[in-house]
Amino acid sequence: MRVVIEVQELRKAYGSRVAVDGVSFEVYEGEIFGMVGPNGAGKTTTIECIEGLRQPDSGRIRVLGMDPGRQGRALRARIGIQLQEGALSHRLRVEEALWLFTAFYPRPLDPETLLQRLGLAEHRRKAFDQLSGGLKQRLFIALALIGNPEILFLDELTTGLDPHARRAMWDLVQEIRAEGRTVFLTTHYMEEAERLCDRVAIIDRGRLVALDTPENLIRSLGAxxxxxxxxxxxxxxxxxxxxxxxxxxxxxxxxxxxxxxxxxxxxxxxxxxxxxxxxxxxxxxxxPTLEDVYLALTGRPMETPGQEILPASNSGRSR
Amino acid sequence: MNAMRALIRLTWIEIRMYLREPVAAFFTFAFAPMMLILFGSIFGNQPNPLYGGRGMVDVSVPAYLGVIIATVGLISAPIGTATAREFKVLKRFRATPLPTWMYMAANILMYYLVTLLGGIALVIVGRWLFHMRFDGNPLWVWAGFTLSTLAFIALGILIAAVVPTARTAQAVGMIAAFSMMALGGAWVPREMLPSSVLQIARWLPLTHVVTMMRGLWAGASPGDHMGDIGFLLVVLIASALLTIRAFRWE
Structure with missing residues (x-):
């Protein structure tokens, strides 16, 4: 299997706080690779170093053979990024956002097809701040896909979504992988990682504590x-x-x-x-679930995701 | 990516976003013409020895161009740029192959074009309603307007670069804009300001915009305003250099 992402001994600190502490792993072409761990474990820092949006303090990263720190723009023409924190101008309409972003990529997909496929066609005239949390995430996926990427990065894709929207996102991610794209995602929902990912990297306090298929991780517990x-x-x-x-x-x-x-x-x-x-x-x-694996490896339970399963607060404004 | 197409498309989108902000659109396109209509109908445009034989409207139009330039440059640009950073819009653009300089260029171009449109609206009102006199060379007036606008946009983006939040950008920008407009002869012609105020005003960039625009409007050549041009060039270059050093994308 072809390696599309290679990370060796990645380290990154913010002042005295070490966010990522010597993480190494590889991601293969065509897989759904998940990085799981609680908030603040270092997932976003790791993914943003791989995307070339942050400079690591040390370590070596190669994505599609390129160094994200030096060839960031060339790399970003071949990958799609959904940010955990990202936004658009609040008066920008859905169709305008797609029309704009097609101009940034050498071989963009057809915006109309993408609107239809992501269920955004009927919301095309809505401004960004009129969209519910779920529709915003769909728009961000559309913008991440518009450049016809080889690797799609999804950072906390389903945080803040209700269970129904979350399941719809899982189906969508599987469809995207079926098209031959590699998917790299982060999540703090163990259930999501178990259901969706081919391989899971468990990260805790900046360190990689386990990496395998969900089945193997659970079996290794012997529970x-x-x-x-x-x-x-x-x-x-x-x-x-x-x-x-x-x-x-x-x-x-x-x-x-x-x-x-x-x-x-x-x-x-x-x-x-x-x-x-x-x-x-x-x-x-x-x-036993990945939750039990996490507990066994770190000695601490993941925080309960209960509060975050509530629908996004702005979903009421969607129509 | 076709760089030119990306630049044009982003500039076009940014202009549309600007026009959808009612407050920004009002102060860019309607405020100065309304002031002109108000004061023009009170004072008229009769020749007045105080203004070297010109009318109130004749000297107010180039001065009010300074009001538009300061409003867009010192209020719209800092708030827009700092808000885009605070709400992670800049981060979303950085996650594309778009070069960061091109994002900046599109925004500068957008602020320049809306200022130009606001200026044209003002001139049309002065011409139609008050038969405003114009003795200048249109090319020099346009060049002076362009230098002034770019210097103020650069100053405004510098404000956004050094302040932490959009709220502070708004506060700093408004204080700078209103004090410059009050002291620099943009609202009240300099002929009516006390000499102590004029002493302070010499150090404010907007004073040089108003002095230069009034001069060029009345037929002076750029050579007569080398001091103003030099001052504004220094503001433009220094702001640009400091912004490049200080700007944060998130």
Missing amino acids: EQRVIFTRDTAFDPSFLTDLPGVSRVEAIGERVVIYGRGDSLVGRVVEAMAARGMALRDMRVER
């Missing part, structure tokens, strides 16, 4: 799965303890929780129950 179902109180589930892979069984009131390991755990439980003619009511399986 137990839980099979949970509802029983009739007469039913005694203790025989399930004898199944291979099961470590213990808890029965509290109507609820039964089976702890265990291995890919075939669920199948064995279902089989054993069926053999005795028992139905599994309300069954669900809880697997």
Whole structure:
């Protein structure tokens, strides 16, 4: 696989505060690469050094074979950038923004097609400050795509979006990758990284603490799965303890929780129950998530994203 | 990227954005003509020995050009530039292949063109309503106007470069603009100002704009205003150099 981004020993401090402390990794062509970690972990500094918008204190970066620090403009003709903090003139209309940005790139995409594709066509006459949070993000993606980029950078794309808009963004990112573009994204939502990314780099306090596929990261924890179902109180589930892979069984009131390991755990439980003619009511399986990986690696939970799932405060002005 | 096309398109968009700001548009295109209509209808445009045999309107039009130049340069330009930085608009442009100098060039061109349009509106009102006298060489007047406007835009962008926020840019710009307009003979003809004020006013850039524009308007040659031209050139070059050193994109 071709390496499109190469970062070696990247370091960057703001005064005495070290934001990025010796980070190294590679990104392959055509993958969705995610950098996850809490706010202030160094994600934005890293992505902006790669985009050539910040100068690292030390380290080596190559993007499509170019040095972003020296060949920033040539590089930015081949990549698309969505900034975590970015804005447009508040009276600029959607269609004017696209028309303007096509003039900045050597081989732009057709703005009309992009408007249709991102669901912006019906909002084309709206000014930037009349757009809801979700529409602003769509516009920023449109502006990031207008130059027909080989690599798309998305910094905290879904922060502040409601769950519905977030899911729509995930579909869009997957579509963009299916066109053959590489996607580099940052997020502080572990669920987003797990659902969307081919490979995930976990960053904490400026350091890279893990890098692998979400499945491998979770498997490397060696943590137990839980099979949970509802029983009739007469039913005694203790025989399930004898199944291979099961470590213990808890029965509290109507609820039964089976702890265990291995890919075939669920199948064995279902089989054993069926053999005795028992139905599994309300069954669900809880697997460890990236959240658990983060907790195990850093000793701290990620901050709960609950508050930020609320719809953007300005979404009410969208129509 | 076709550089010329990008520059023209960005300038065109910036002009449209400027025209969509009602306050900026009012002070650029309507305020000076309204002052002229107001004072012209009170005082008329009869020849007056105080103004060397010219009328009030004849000397006010070139002075009011200075009002437009100071308003755009010292109020619109600092607020617009500092706001674009504060709201991360500059950062969004930096994330494209557009060279940063081209962003600056498009903005300077936009401020120059809106000032020119405001000046043309004022001259049309003076001509139609008050039969204003004009004895100058249009080419020299245009050149003097251009030098003055560029010097004030440079000064305004320098203000944006050194202040932390858009609010402070607004405060600094307005104080500078209003004190220069009051003391520099832009609102009140210099013939009516006390000599102590004129002493201070010598050090204000707008005084040199007004003196030069009135002179060129009345038929003086650039050679008669070498002092004013030199002063404004120094303002332009010093502001540009300091801006290049101090400007922050975010």
